[in-house]
Amino acid sequence: MKMSDKERLRELAQFLKTRRARLSPEQAGLPAGGRRRTPGLRRGEVAQLAGVSVDWYTWMEQARDIGISAQVLDSLSRALRLDEPERRHLYLLALGQLPGRRETGIPGVDPALQRFLDLQGASPAYVTDQRLNVVAWNRAASLLYGPYEELSDRERNSLWRTFTSPAVKALLRGKWEAHARHRLAVFRAGYANYPGDPWWVALIEELTRISPEFAAWWPRHDVLAGPEGKKINHHAAAGRLAFVQISFLVSDAAHLTATVNLPDDEETADRMRGLLEADGEAR
Known part of the structure; x- marks a missing residue:
């Protein structure tokens, strides 16, 4: 039987009292x-x-029905030194739902994961975090999508680049809108885990201000998960390139997604190998 709102609030009040009582000044x-x-x-x-x-806090311990935000619950979690199971319990009692995932700082990726990317050879491969920042890549990806090692943190955000980079539009030609809508829908699905987070809000506000397409599409609340499937790119030197895209969560780092673009035909594979060879000769 589902807990009634009154019972839930009484449970919340008792939970707060017990957590408060166990913590010394x-x-x-x-x-x-x-x-x-x-x-x-x-x-x-x-x-x-x-x-x-x-x-306001007293009303919570009196089991009153008052408005409670996720930000306040996280502040209470920190104040009461709650661990992750207790934090989830607090959210369920206060809001009837689980909290969004905590963001994880990423100083770098595991060397084994980088080696996996490098072993993809002529298949452009990269890793994105929960914000759609590209945090690792292989040489093929850098040659095709842009020199990630030279880009700023903001420029390595794939949503930002999609809506602000002329190079991305040139690479995708007539398929840019489909790609942009897909990126936006994936980003929107991820945002549900961090509603109101300052980083996400700042990016949304900035893109709304500078991109008419983003401003028009963001209010539609389209959500998607997963790769784009078949992709056609147009590289200035290599010409037309066809890929099939696959993505998967990294098993020991679930906040990371690895994406591999497999050449869809031998011509694309040959052209990607040519790009890599030319880059090696130029170094």
Whole structure:
């Protein structure tokens, strides 16, 4: 039987009280403040740590039906030193849903993953994170899609490049709109895990301001997951290139997606090998 809203709020109130009671001021980074009649933090201290009013936090512990945002729940999670299972439990009690995934910083990829990319040879391959930033690539990808090693962090975001780079439009020619809509739908699906996150909001606002297409398509809420399938690219030196695209999550790093563009015919494979050979001779 589904828990009623009143029961859920009572459970939330009790959960908050127990988490507050188990945490000492010293553990929370506060001065001890002398002897206390009851163990744990005071309501005012939790409110202070979470950046909310004492009245508002008190209402939560009184099981009142008040508006609660994901940002406030994350602040409470940090204030009460909740681990990940407790954080999920807090979200379920407060909002009736699980939280979005926490973002993971990526200083670099595992050497084995980079070796996998390099072994793809004439197949352009790259790895993207949950923001659609390209975080690793092989030489074929760099020669086809642009010199990733020379690009800024913003330019290595595939959504940003799709909507702002003339080179991407030239590479895709008449297929740019289909590609752009696909990239946007994948990005929109990912955004559901981080609603209101400042990084995502800033990128959305900037693209809305500078790209009429993005501004027109973003409100449509199209969502997709997975690769584009067959792709046709037009390289300035190599000419027409046909690929079949496959993507998969990295097994030991689920926040990363590896994408491999397999040549769809022998002519494309020969032209990609020619690009690699010419680049090797030029070095």
